[in-house]
Amino acid sequence: MSSIHSVTPTFDEQVPFAAIKERIVQAMCAASLGAVLLFGAGFASMETLHNAAHDSRHSAGFPCH
Template identity: 55%
Template sequence: MSTLIKQQAYVATSSQRLVAVFAAASFGLALVFISGFASPEALHNAAHDWRHSHNFPCH
């Protein structure tokens, strides 16, 4: 017995790719810009809390 699965590939246009690249770059630059003004202690605490919330050992 066999099952036939039909899938249609999605192809993005160049303008859609450009929007995606611009959005990703903007988000990345915003993260770097925002974290650049945070104190090292605040960044450490945020990373520490993230590790705890994802069950990673840190001590």
């Protein structure tokens, strides 16, 4: 007879502070990049945004004309 042992995770282990700090730094970098993109697009001229979107569509292989 074979027995199957289930592995249950234990939540007793402490998460190292370095791992938490690393996640916070990554989240802050992602939020900063998002803010730069959002405000950059918000203050850019429409012609600049159109040209950027136009070039992106062509480079991805989507026709836009």
